[in-house]
Amino acid sequence: MFTLLSRSLITTAVSAAVLVSTTGSAIAATNTLTVTAVNRSGAKVSIAANVINVSTNVSYTIRTGKARKLPKGSYAVLAAIPTGYTTTLGGKPVKVSGSTKLTLDARYGKPVNLGISPAVTGLEKRTQARLCVDSFISTSVEGYGSDDSPVYVIPTASKKIQFAAMGTWTNALGSGDSYAVVHRSNGVPSTPSRAFKRASLGTVTVDSRRGTGIANYNGFAVQPQDGCATDLYSNLFTTEDPTYSKVHLTPGNWHLRSDSQATTSTGEGWNVDSLFASRKVAAGKPAFVRFNGAATGPGYELPTVIRGRMNYSLDDMFTDPGFRWSGDPAKVVATLKTGGKTVKTRKVGTYGVYGPQLEYWVKKAGWYTLSVNATRYYPGITLPSGMLSTASGVVFRFPAKPDTSVLPPLFTVQHVPAGLNNWNRAKAGSTTNVAIRLNRAGHDTDAKRGANPKLKSLSTKISTDGGRTWRSVPVRKINGVWHAIVPNPASGAVSLRTRATYTNGGYTEATVFRAYAIG
Template identity: 50%
Template sequence: MPAIVLGGGVAAVAASNTLALTTLDRSGKKVTVTALAVNLSTHSSYTVKSNKPKKLPKGSYAVFANIGDKSSTTLGVRTVKVSGTSKTTVDARKGKKVTVGLSPAPAEAGLYTQTEVEICLKAMPLSYNVQGSDFYGDLYVIPNSSKKYTFAATRAWTDRLLNPGPTQYAVMYTTAGVPSKPSRTIKQSSLATINVTARRGPSAGRDSSFVAQPADRSCGNGFYQQLVSADQPYRTKVKVTAGKWDFQADSSGTAKDGSSYGLGGLTATRKVVAGKSYGLNFYRSAWGPSARLPVVLNGRISYLLEEMFADPGFPMKNAEGGDKATATLSFGGKIVKTVKDKGWEPYGKELEYRVKKAGWYKLTNDASRYYPEITFPAGMLSTKASVTYRFKAKPNTYATVPVYAITMLPTGLSLHNRAKPASTTNVQLKLSRTKWEADSTLGKNPKIKSVGAKASFDGGKTWRSVKVKKVSGVWTAQVPNPASGAVSLRARVTDTTGGYTDVTIYRAYAIG
């Protein structure tokens, strides 16, 4: 990737002061680049074309520049006081080469590598920085000891085609100021190991990618290291430096015109420690309603329709966009509100209803996957889902409705989310109550009266009850699998007051 300069908005410019920026490449030749000037007091930013005076308001500035040629990229930052006619020079000949290595070197042969660096304004590292990579050749940075700035470097080792190999690597480090010796060799013993599993089945995508991105660092949060891209399920190892990372699995499908179409993804934020191992599982069955419960806000029942296909490992929201739904709210046996999401609405579709009388309400949402732009994979799982909540509500109150969310997680499945024919699958029924709205009180968890489950082997035409018991403290349904086909699941948790949650997932997992 080429070197780039990033910055925020542009403020009004005074006319009485100018900055003349001179930029020289590594041969000493004057070259013209577009730089970024940031006022260190107001944090207003301006683009500055080198070798031409630029009118700026009076003040002190950080001037970020990248200077590239056919074989190298050099990054630098200068602090300059603009008052009257001011000048500064960014000279690429002063740059120090950046290399990032591992010790011992990766054992895998033929890995593709790429190094990226970034210089940031410490006060606002995400907004004001300059980035570059060794895509075009050697990479250099000009030392600057000022603590106003921070420096970050990263390097990734991957398969050249991003196929999942035995091990991929992503390392990074940061410093205060831009160091005079910016290169590092990082010991493999200082890395954490992430055991990544990416399954197939419920995703509407043709393939998925795995990305490691630093988080909450003093610089380098914009580094985006794509380590894997595959159209088959996989297990692999990723080794990273200690610290906080966002690990992402992104899926893409095939549009009807043959192009690739981004569908969404899952993000796991982890703070990892050197020498430790961690596990990440993406795209597990069964995708169903998210753990976000309806709320009552100032006496209004509020419920978002579009979160009906959440990965059980990431139950907060949909794993991928794209569904249509119909939600109904009943009181006293009569429907008092119906809302439809026709799919890909410009804004999130929400059911809202002002509670006029205290009593029992029943909210049902029926959803199906909907991507008119793409062709679904053959045999896709989690094609439809429904949920019903029965709860008490009162006028003029703030509360998370007093029921449980149910997340179903079939265990022991293959990488294609399939169970062996005529086997038994233990399905974890995870019950949760989470406060999502600041103004909605959570209250005490209702006392559970019963937890039940059913399975269907004919697409939901008929249902049979299955045994439910606690296994290691988790409610678990024991499902006797058929010889072929797919299994749909239904679970209900009822509390002692008569409230309940009922969840159904069609084609939760496959057999074979």
């Protein structure tokens, strides 16, 4: 067998695939493909392989060692071949015509070895690799490795096969520095290894705070977003405590991800929240991301009228101010009034409900007031003692007419306290400047946006007794941004309520109970 294989290799420029195609009248019009997979020990193995028509992008899953009928044409075959605890990835183009056979031999696989120069020491290294066809992730194959058990890939000159690999180094604690590098190519190089100079990396400072969520643990992961490497995933650390660390990344587009896990009343661990931050990383340049910031409350959603139907999303009442879409589950009560009368009410628990909304057909022109109040709720999970952002509310007053499609002249209001520690706490007796963000982001392109409302006044009140009493605090611009200047109490927590009033008679009022703590 090795003699025949060696001769084949000589005549095919050292290819790891042996291809035989039989055509002619003896095989009618039936076209079949048989893929043989050989592991690193030289044994044939039965595995699933992905076969992709490179002209139509139609894909098939076939079992190696068995002939599969396919339309005549050009294909690419991808497979992950196991040998003990190791995996070898192989990808080859093939033209199917008549009875076609293709062999993927893992013994020709080369180890994927990514490194950093100067070398990183004292950190755990992990490697993952992927093969794609024209960067389609859904039909890709992947393998995972470490220093003790590398992942292998079979070289190929075919540009139809894309190769991507990610290497990560971390102490898994969220302290100190972590690294993630990505190597991509069209075709698989004969030596699928690369060392990256530290100076070529960008640095993202990751501030992962605690206090606002229901989770017992928070994990941080990185996912590249370019080509065949898109959405490769590596969790760098998972901790109970806050973390403040630096992550060094190869230039390109990345998703930085925070996953939160909580323990249920039955002792199960559930993933209860995920936040994604997109960052374009450049060599030698710094970037920053903060997860689980204070004043989690009403987010970016505005009521909208589409062809006379008013709607407002009810799953946006506990949103991290740093993220557009991050609403946590809640029990919500929404009420719509006009002319002093209630015309619509909805009560809903948003957990497990897809796109909960308050909807109302506008019957006559007039001023409408939408009030929404929410409390945190996650079935099966007990909220942590001392948790922040336990309740929130928002009120919108705006004009509406029947048979229109408009984004009402309103802003959303969000609070962003500065100077807090990594538990989202301010020092007793200190002063906290709370930035007030006014946004007007439409989510339906059919809604006519119109001009932004003109601000008549902006006022903020605080409560230090859980919302029983409220008092006004100064509001002024700092570097062009509105801020509430909050004198902090000696202990407890601070609730925030801000009203933006417009010259047209409308207003927005947003409230976050226990927005941040003291201590």
